[in-house]
Amino acid sequence: MTTERILIVGAGGQIGSVLTDALRQNYGNDHVIASDMRDLGAQAGPTEVLNALDGNALDHLVQKWKITQIYHLAAILSATGEKDPMWAWNINMSSLFNVLETARNRNIRKVYYPSSIAVFGESADRDLTPQTEVLIPATVYGISKVAGENWAHYYFHRYGLDVRSLRYPGIIGYQSMPGGGTTDYAVDIYHYAVRKEAYTCFLSENTRLPMLYMDDAIRATLELMDAPAEKLTVRTSYNLAGMSFTPAEIAASIQKVLPGFQISYAPDFRQAIADSWPGAIDDSAARADWGWAPRYDLDAMTHDMLSHLHP
Ligand code: SER
Secondary structure (H helix, E strand, C coil): CCCCCCEECCCCCHHHHHHHHHHHHCCCCCHHHECCCCCCCCCCCCEEECCCCCCHHHHHHHHCCCCCEECCCCCCHHHHHHHHHHHHHHHHHHHHHHHHHHHHHHCEEEECCCEEEHHHHCCCCCCCECCCCCCCCCCCHHHHHHHHHHHHHHHHHHHHHEEECCCCCCCCCCCCCCCCCCCCHHHHHHHHHHHCCEEEEECCCCCCCEEEEEHHHHHHHHHHHHHCHHHHCCCCCEEEEEEECCCHHHHHHHHHHHHCCCCCCCCCCCCHHHHHHCCCEEEEHHHHHHHCCCCCCHHHHHHHHHHHCCC
């Protein structure tokens, strides 16, 4: 029987909701406390309403549930962040500081904090961005993740807090919807396809971005968190890759299964964000340190998505 008690902050989000289920499978329903600023309703395990900007409330929950690990998934993503940069900065950084300070003060064993491909900017190598790249992001979301990675690194070296992090690419899954990101089209497109509706993409047809299937993203997260601490050489955030494709290529993958599917393109402000990001990233440090390997390519993902989604 595990003694771990895990708090998920942002458990109502695209990744947090799926991660909650996966952690409950592994640790038992009552060992995983799902928190979000919205009421999560009845679930298989405990839930709490938590505004991550309220450090006292977070501290209270950690004591109440005798928490040993925190997964901090709450954030304002790239596209939404550009609408109000100071608001996004405040939410992303204040919530992280609350998690790091509570973790330090309450002797939390491990913290998970996701970073993103958004840390890279136009100065980065776009074809296979290395782990140690110059980080000059184009979005406030990216700036907050660069800062957050460095704070994770700082808390590890200064206080010995075991913070672990992955630079997620765009995450695609049937279980949940993304919100406010630049890679969201790659989830939306499948929902249109199963409804037999044409899709208008907000990125141009040849915009290549790194992406990852949800199953792989969850497995990567659990594998990183289970890895022996001494194996981890990266204490900012690991590059994590799965596949890379363009809107035209995902449409072609869908058309192999649904030949009538149609796509058109109407790029909006998110095009500039996508253009500042790499097309593919080099995750050899993750592979070497903790054995990362993705399982899904584009067509395997398409088959799985289309078999789970219903009109
Ligand atoms: N999916 C995220 C976004 O588009 C990238 O981290 O903002």
